Amino acid sequence: MSAVxxxxxxxxxxxxxxxxxxxxxxxxxxxxTLIGRLLFDTKTILADTLxxxxxxxxxxxxxxxxxxxxxxxxxxxxEQGITIDVAYRYFTTGTRKYIIADAPGHxxxxxxxVTAASTASLAIILIDxxxxxxxxxxxxxxxxxxxxxxxxxxxxNKMDLVGHAEDVFDRIRSDYLAFARQLGIAEATFIPLSAxxxxxxxxxxxxxxWYEGPTLLELLESVPTVFSETDQRFxxxxxxxxxxQRADDPVLHDFxxxxxxxxxxxxxxxxxxxxxxxxxxxxxxxxHLLDQSLPSAIAGQSVTLLLENEIDVSRGxxxxxxxxxxxxxxxxxxxxxxxxxxxxxxxxxxxIRQTTRLSKAAxxxxxxxxxxxxxxxxxxxxxxxxxxxxxxxxxxQPLCVDAYSRNRATGAFIVIDDTTNNTVAAxxxx
Amino acid sequence: MSSQALSHRPAALSHLxxxxxxxxxxxxxxxxxxxxxxxxxxxxxxxxxxxxxxxxAFRPGRFPFPLxxxxxxxxxxxxxxxxxxxxxxLSERLIVRSLEDSMRRGxxxxxxxxxxxxxxxxxxxxxxIEEFGFDCCIGGARRDEEKARAKERxxxxxxEFGQWDPKNQRPELWDLYNARVHKGExxxxxxxxxxxxxxVWQYIEREKLDLPSIYFAHRRPIVRRNGLLQPITALTPAxxxxxxxxxxxxxxxxxxxxxxxxxxSAADTTAKIILETAETTITExxxxxxxxxxxxxxxxxxxxxxxx
Numbered sequence: 001m002s003a004v005x006x007x008x009x010x011x012x013x014x015x016x017x018x019x020x021x022x023x024x025x026x027x028x029x030x031x032x033t034l035i036g037r038l039l040f041d042t043k044t045i046l047a048d049t050l051x052x053x054x055x056x057x058x059x060x061x062x063x064x065x066x067x068x069x070x071x072x073x074x075x076x077x078x079e080q081g082i083t084i085d086v087a088y089r090y091f092t093t094g095t096r097k098y099i100i101a102d103a104p105g106h107x108x109x110x111x112x113x114v115t116a117a118s119t120a121s122l123a124i125i126l127i128d129x130x131x132x133x134x135x136x137x138x139x140x141x142x143x144x145x146x147x148x149x150x151x152x153x154x155x156x157n158k159m160d161l162v163g164h165a166e167d168v169f170d171r172i173r174s175d176y177l178a179f180a181r182q183l184g185i186a187e188a189t190f191i192p193l194s195a196x197x198x199x200x201x202x203x204x205x206x207x208x209x210w211y212e213g214p215t216l217l218e219l220l221e222s223v224p225t226v227f228s229e230t231d232q233r234f235x236x237x238x239x240x241x242x243x244x245q246r247a248d249d250p251v252l253h254d255f256x257x258x259x260x261x262x263x264x265x266x267x268x269x270x271x272x273x274x275x276x277x278x279x280x281x282x283x284x285x286x287x288h289l290l291d292q293s294l295p296s297a298i299a300g301q302s303v304t305l306l307l308e309n310e311i312d313v314s315r316g317x318x319x320x321x322x323x324x325x326x327x328x329x330x331x332x333x334x335x336x337x338x339x340x341x342x343x344x345x346x347x348x349x350x351x352i353r354q355t356t357r358l359s360k361a362a363x364x365x366x367x368x369x370x371x372x373x374x375x376x377x378x379x380x381x382x383x384x385x386x387x388x389x390x391x392x393x394x395x396x397q398p399l400c401v402d403a404y405s406r407n408r409a410t411g412a413f414i415v416i417d418d419t420t421n422n423t424v425a426a427x428x429x430x
Numbered sequence: 431m432s433s434q435a436l437s438h439r440p441a442a443l444s445h446l447x448x449x450x451x452x453x454x455x456x457x458x459x460x461x462x463x464x465x466x467x468x469x470x471x472x473x474x475x476x477x478x479x480x481x482x483x484x485x486x487a488f489r490p491g492r493f494p495f496p497l498x499x500x501x502x503x504x505x506x507x508x509x510x511x512x513x514x515x516x517x518x519x520l521s522e523r524l525i526v527r528s529l530e531d532s533m534r535r536g537x538x539x540x541x542x543x544x545x546x547x548x549x550x551x552x553x554x555x556x557x558x559i560e561e562f563g564f565d566c567c568i569g570g571a572r573r574d575e576e577k578a579r580a581k582e583r584x585x586x587x588x589x590e591f592g593q594w595d596p597k598n599q600r601p602e603l604w605d606l607y608n609a610r611v612h613k614g615e616x617x618x619x620x621x622x623x624x625x626x627x628x629x630v631w632q633y634i635e636r637e638k639l640d641l642p643s644i645y646f647a648h649r650r651p652i653v654r655r656n657g658l659l660q661p662i663t664a665l666t667p668a669x670x671x672x673x674x675x676x677x678x679x680x681x682x683x684x685x686x687x688x689x690x691x692x693x694x695s696a697a698d699t700t701a702k703i704i705l706e707t708a709e710t711t712i713t714e715x716x717x718x719x720x721x722x723x724x725x726x727x728x729x730x731x732x733x734x735x736x737x738x
């Protein structure tokens with residue numbers, strides 16, 4: 001730590017960061033074609049990949065190159081002609097990098113979509129213009145809302161098959177808004193498009209001059225990327241404690257750095273902090289990123305915090321500010337999505353992992369199960385794969401939590417079966 | 431309910447800052463959750479980036495894992511020299527286990543003396559995992575490299591035979607990784623899963639990272655075979671009817687000599703490589719990996735058998 005430097009003030013002016021989004025839709029909505037179109041029109045598909053899918057298209061007797069083949073990943077899927085797992089795709093426009101979570105449909109849909117949604121800042125819900133709102137549109141919208149994805153885009157696709165008619169678009173939009181209100185969805189953006197021809201995806205095309213809003217890519221380029229953009233409260237779950245204990249170096253001999261990523265808010269040198277769950281106060285002595293000493297750091301940065309006092313902090317603790325503390329609790333209520341083929345057994349104990357913390361957990365009650373198609377609340381005494389339910393847990397160790405609707409990082413948890421070590425459920429704290 | 435609400439706000443972190451912070455977070459999760467991890471370091475660009483991220487994750491402390499290289503014995507000498515030098519500069523422990531040891535033990539049997547050794551690395555890797563009792567191997571694989579990798583988890587579970595079962599992977603939500611394993615099982619952790627080849631080069635440029643010289647344009651005797659460039663080396667000599675040319679080339683990946691092909695290039699600096707990468711028309715593996723062309727599903731097959 002001899003060469004301590006200040007962080008350069010300037011970011012490259014053209015870089016507007018990274019946006020993660022997911023696409024929801026079934027085989028027939030043209031979801032794979034839309035992703036293929038985005039990759040193709042942003043010149044992400046390279047020549048050898050394109051010639052490989054051209055060969056496959058030809059072998060299958062197709063007239064044009066099938067862009068949806070780009071997103072068919074694994075051998076097992078190709079054999080069955082279906083996609084079974086979330087796949088991640090990448091493209092860049094030069095100003096922004098994108099990660100697409102491609103969640104396939106079919107019987108494991110809920111599980112896949114919840115997984116894909118967990119890291120997404122934006123969801124594209126595809127509607128076939130010929131069909132309008134379907135049960136699945138409702139399901140996708142409910143899950144997007146449940147997972148608190150900040151931005152919702154309703155892409156009304158296959159406009160080429162309805163004569164690019166504005167009134168079709170308007171009717172679907174007002175239908176959607178009516179039921180979105182029932183769900184409590186506050187905001188959505190509507191775009192008419194043809195993934196097949198590329199209209200309103202990257203290029204505007206000539207077919208829908210009546211539409212004056214942004215193309216899909218223009219929208220993606222302008223949406224805020226910040227993950228926990230609504231929560232300004234400082235949240236720093238400690239991942240690892242660095243204690244070099246180097247006898248030969250007086251600076252490092254007593255060095256004690258608390259390493260982690262700032263999940264929300266920001267922190268400045270000199271700020272007063274509170275360490276949870278113990279409730280001990282201290283001040284930030286310094287913020288390190290390798291050999292740089294930073295005056296402040298913001299959400300998303302992985303840093304090392306040095307505190308004024310020698311206090312006992314370990315992995316699993318959370319550093320916050322005293323005036324905006326998190327709830328320390330041994331009892332949580334949550335919406336849970338069951339992910340495992342082995343059903344939930346209310347008699348059993350499970351392990352919960354939330355931020356960097358672990359606790360044994362028992363089921364206090366299953367309050368209700370949500371019918372994903374009718375959105376009705378049903379009584380339940382166990383949960384099977386893809387079920388969504390409200391569940392209350394008792395915990396052996398206290399957790400430091402916020403409501404998931406305010407903070408995705410401190411409000412989310414996974415449930416682990418400690419006999420198999422599998423991840424069996426995802427939870428959103430109420 | 432309109433696009434008005436989605437007005438532009440400047441992003442807090444650049445895409446490289448975001449990727450770096452995520453990778454540091456993943457490395458620290460490995461250190462926090464695993465008892466005995468190792469970092470796979472080959473001297474290739476992706477693992478060089480991993481070492482830089484490990485410095486950012488753990489300095490001023492030592493890395494909480496040794497570096498492990500599975501040496502095919504068919505590596506370019508520049509890369510091996512680089513590997514040893516980098517480990518020395520970092521004062522970190524480097525473990526090398528070689529395919530030739532496995533061949534002597536009889537656990538690897540080659541069908542032909544000159545066949546690619548790339549696919550056999552899995553066996554030596556599994557033997558090293560068993561020898562040292564590693565519960566996690568950190569690798570530099572990226573999801574953009576190949577179709578089978580697009581669905582790979584960041585923490586990928588392997589059974590005691592090192593097998594990857596694409597139909598039975600643990601769900602991975604938010605940044606809540608689950609590295610719990612029973613004895614004998616292990617995790618492969620991929621901190622740069624979300625990086626692309628271009629991101630890697632941009633990061634190398636930004637951090638001014640040193641690379642083995644063969645990544646940059648240099649003259650080399652080459653034979654053109656099946657649309658790929660085959661370097662003429664002691665391991666891969668010219669055949670009698672070959673037309674050998676002296677070409678300016680660089681390597682986009684560095685692996686086993688017989689299965690790694692360079693590309694024609696005059697890019698002799700990282701900045702020029704970034705320009706070429708941004709404009710390139712052939713995928714990294716398509717251009718350079720003779721072993722991935724065998725079948726469309728070849729990477730998936732190797733991964734199921736324990737390849738990283």
